[in-house]
Amino acid sequence: MFGLNKKDTSLLIIVACLTMFAPFILNPFPTDSGLAQFNAGYPDLMQRFVIFGIFAIGFNILFGLTGYLSFGHAAFLGVGSYSAVWMFKLIGMNVIPAIVLSVIVAGLFALLIGFISLRRSGIYFSILTLAFAQMSFNLAYSVLTPITNGETGLQLTLEDPRILGVSATADGSIPVTNLFGLEMRSTFEMAVGPWAFQFNAGYYLCAFIMLAAFYLSIRIFRSPFGMMLRAVKSNQQRMNYTGLNTRPYTLAAFVISGMYAGLAGGLMASMDPLAGAERMQWTASGEVVLMTILGGAGTLIGPVLGAGFIKYFENIFSKINDNVLHSWFSFMPDGMEDAVVFLIHPFIGKGWHLTLGILFMLVVIFLPGGLVEGGQRIKGWLSGRKAKDDGKAAGETNPAE
Amino acid sequence: MGILEVKDVGKRFGGLQALSDVNLSVKENSVHAIIGPNGAGKSTLLNCLVGKLIPDTGSVMFDGQSVLGRAPYEINQMGISRVFQTPEIFGDLTVLENMMIPCFAKRDGAFELNALSSVLRQKDILQKAEHMLEEMNMADKRHMHAAAMSRGDKRRLEIGMCLSQEPRLLLLDEPTAGMARADTNNTIDLLKQISDERDITIAIIEHDMHVVFSLANRITVLAQGTPLVEDDPQNIRGNPKVREAYLGESA
Ligand SMILES: Nc1ncnc2c1ncn2[C@@H]1O[C@H](COP(=O)(O)OP(=O)(O)OP(=O)(O)O)[C@@H](O)[C@H]1O
Ligand SMILES: [Mg+2]
Numbered sequence: 001m002f003g004l005n006k007k008d009t010s011l012l013i014i015v016a017c018l019t020m021f022a023p024f025i026l027n028p029f030p031t032d033s034g035l036a037q038f039n040a041g042y043p044d045l046m047q048r049f050v051i052f053g054i055f056a057i058g059f060n061i062l063f064g065l066t067g068y069l070s071f072g073h074a075a076f077l078g079v080g081s082y083s084a085v086w087m088f089k090l091i092g093m094n095v096i097p098a099i100v101l102s103v104i105v106a107g108l109f110a111l112l113i114g115f116i117s118l119r120r121s122g123i124y125f126s127i128l129t130l131a132f133a134q135m136s137f138n139l140a141y142s143v144l145t146p147i148t149n150g151e152t153g154l155q156l157t158l159e160d161p162r163i164l165g166v167s168a169t170a171d172g173s174i175p176v177t178n179l180f181g182l183e184m185r186s187t188f189e190m191a192v193g194p195w196a197f198q199f200n201a202g203y204y205l206c207a208f209i210m211l212a213a214f215y216l217s218i219r220i221f222r223s224p225f226g227m228m229l230r231a232v233k234s235n236q237q238r239m240n241y242t243g244l245n246t247r248p249y250t251l252a253a254f255v256i257s258g259m260y261a262g263l264a265g266g267l268m269a270s271m272d273p274l275a276g277a278e279r280m281q282w283t284a285s286g287e288v289v290l291m292t293i294l295g296g297a298g299t300l301i302g303p304v305l306g307a308g309f310i311k312y313f314e315n316i317f318s319k320i321n322d323n324v325l326h327s328w329f330s331f332m333p334d335g336m337e338d339a340v341v342f343l344i345h346p347f348i349g350k351g352w353h354l355t356l357g358i359l360f361m362l363v364v365i366f367l368p369g370g371l372v373e374g375g376q377r378i379k380g381w382l383s384g385r386k387a388k389d390d391g392k393a394a395g396e397t398n399p400a401e
Numbered sequence: 402m403g404i405l406e407v408k409d410v411g412k413r414f415g416g417l418q419a420l421s422d423v424n425l426s427v428k429e430n431s432v433h434a435i436i437g438p439n440g441a442g443k444s445t446l447l448n449c450l451v452g453k454l455i456p457d458t459g460s461v462m463f464d465g466q467s468v469l470g471r472a473p474y475e476i477n478q479m480g481i482s483r484v485f486q487t488p489e490i491f492g493d494l495t496v497l498e499n500m501m502i503p504c505f506a507k508r509d510g511a512f513e514l515n516a517l518s519s520v521l522r523q524k525d526i527l528q529k530a531e532h533m534l535e536e537m538n539m540a541d542k543r544h545m546h547a548a549a550m551s552r553g554d555k556r557r558l559e560i561g562m563c564l565s566q567e568p569r570l571l572l573l574d575e576p577t578a579g580m581a582r583a584d585t586n587n588t589i590d591l592l593k594q595i596s597d598e599r600d601i602t603i604a605i606i607e608h609d610m611h612v613v614f615s616l617a618n619r620i621t622v623l624a625q626g627t628p629l630v631e632d633d634p635q636n637i638r639g640n641p642k643v644r645e646a647y648l649g650e651s652a
Contacts, residue, residue, distance in 0.1 A: 219517050219519075223515055223516045223519060225513075225514060227494075227498060231494060231498075231502050234493040235490065240473040240477075241451065241473055241474075241477055242562065243474050243503075243510075244506050244511055244512070245474050248511075256516075
């Protein structure tokens with residue numbers, strides 16, 4: 001179906017179901033229960049899951065296929081956000097032109113940076129991309145203030161022209177982003193017994209776009225172009241002596257992944273119309289590297305898993321504090337309760353980075369193929385040795401699963 | 402006029418004159434061996450032919466066109482394929498994929514943004530690659546990772562990959578170095594078959610005299626960066642100069 005083989009089609013359908021039913025799946029705990037804070041089914045976080053999913057899917061086309069590790073991809077995300085906010089300021093609050101422009105601008109920017117950075121490979125390439133991204137970050141803070149509004153970040157104001165819309169609504173406030181009138185912030189709440197599920201227009205827009213982006217990445221992985229990119233990773237020397245010019249291949253991969261990042265940035269601004277330079281900082285670039293490796297670089301679904309995993313940690317673990325811990329362990333005798341809370345304390349709240357860091361190390365050391373490899377091993381154990389051998393054979397025919 | 406004409410080529414590495422006044426003419430459809438002691442400059446000469454190195458002086462003409470100043474992929478697209486001293490293949494890809502890539506290079510040229518169609522829809526490429534694998538006697542290995550194969554098989558695959566580009570000139574740098582006797586004999590048979598059945602010129606660098614005299618119908622002896630003699634095999638055997646410079650040492 002859709003020009004995909006059976007296995008890829010079922011993967012796409014699974015991902016489609018997961019994203020469409022995410023408001024249910026991510027809200028397994030009743031609203032009043034003590035575990036409700038582990039619910040991730042609220043619009044803001046769900047949007048972030050899919051937006052960072054797009055970012056990581058795109059990054060994986062470059063890093064997973066060609067092996068070129070860019071440390072500057074946040075720059076394209078930032079550029080995408082700025083472009084989108086400018087569209088909201090100048091043209092109007094419809095998200096479509098904003099998203100389109102963010103993809104185009106990020107693509108052009110990636111063409112420039114890729115053209116220069118791809119003259120080198122390996123660590124030098126990584127350093128060049130890092131340097132460009134930090135340069136963009138610093139310029140956004142300083143010289144480019146007229147475009148980026150410096151430290152304050154680019155925001156909408158009541159004075160913006162918005163030639164195809166209105167500068168201010170009838171009641172004197174700034175208009176909100178919409179898709180042909182459908183407000184991105186509009187949320188439908190469904191109460192089922194003790195549960196409350198939220199269906200947000202913005203989330204569903206992002207989810208549909210992520211599905212399209214995911215579909216496109218499957219097509220790229222399975223195409224002759226995708227095969228050439230894997231060949232670049234495997235042996236550039238052989239490529240050159242087989243009459244293939246590796247440079248346009250890597251550049252195309254770089255620009256495509258830059259456009260994915262721009263799309264993510266544009267969507268971010270469409271959900272919340274502001275853009276700041278910190279989106280371009282190296283930590284943001286590093287995050288997408290972590291997502292991709294954690295999930296499984298070079299696999300189709302890995303980056304999406306990695307993005308979800310990290311965003312879940314960032315938002316849920318960081319909110320657990322000592323009071324919550326005390327309430328969980330209140331059944332213990334006092335001294336023991338304090339001891340347990342004391343031991344767990346460094347790993348929660350602001351310490352979530354520590355937990356994530358440890359998990360990341362464990363994955364890299366024991367599961368070099370990321371969460372996807374973990375999943376495959378579990379599947380192997382569950383279905384016994386025979387299935388495991390089959391899986392191996394399948395892996396050989398389709399190494400870029 | 403040969404298909405490959407090397408004129409007065411010189412190459413210096415710092416203080417070392419690796420090649421000087423190299424003149425070489427390789428006739429179309431011949432098997433031309435280049436022999437010489439270690440460090441004679443054989444690999445350096447080969448690198449000058451495929452664009453890996455640019456000679457300081459002289460000219461290299463392939464089929465009437467200069468190759469100098471062109472990138473390796475451009476020279477390959479002109480019709481020169483190269484087999485390396487240690488097999489250069491795509492280790493992470495399957496054997497079949499390895500074979501498909503040169504077929505794409507032949508059909509689509511140096512770059513083609515074919516990002517949306519599935520590899521499995523490229524029937525002509527698949528067919529050609531499968532056919533080539535059969536010819537190389539490795540069809541049963543098509544779904545193996547190339548890196549997992551034996552050295553002899555890797556060499557075979559690499560030769561097959563070069564052939565599927567239908568090159569006019571095939572360059573081989575010590576294709577049997579480090580091979581067991583049986584693998585060496587297989588390679589000799591394979592190369593013989595290739596040169597008999599195809600419209601192809603082969604230039605081969607080799608230390609193994611058994612390989613050289615089994616295959617070559619013309620031999621150039623290189624010593625200290627300069628050709629000593631160029632002659633037919635039977636004359637090379639008896640040439641005292643060659644014995645002194647080369648055969649005497651190794652025999
Ligand atoms: N890139 C380089 N830089 C400096 N010197 C080099 C370089 N490549 C080769 N040489 C030197 O040039 C000389 C010729 O080397 P070359 O590899 O061409 O010899 P060869 O005939 O292929 O020898 P072998 O039979 O051992 O492969 C050697 O002395 C070598 O050390
Ligand atoms: Mg050599």
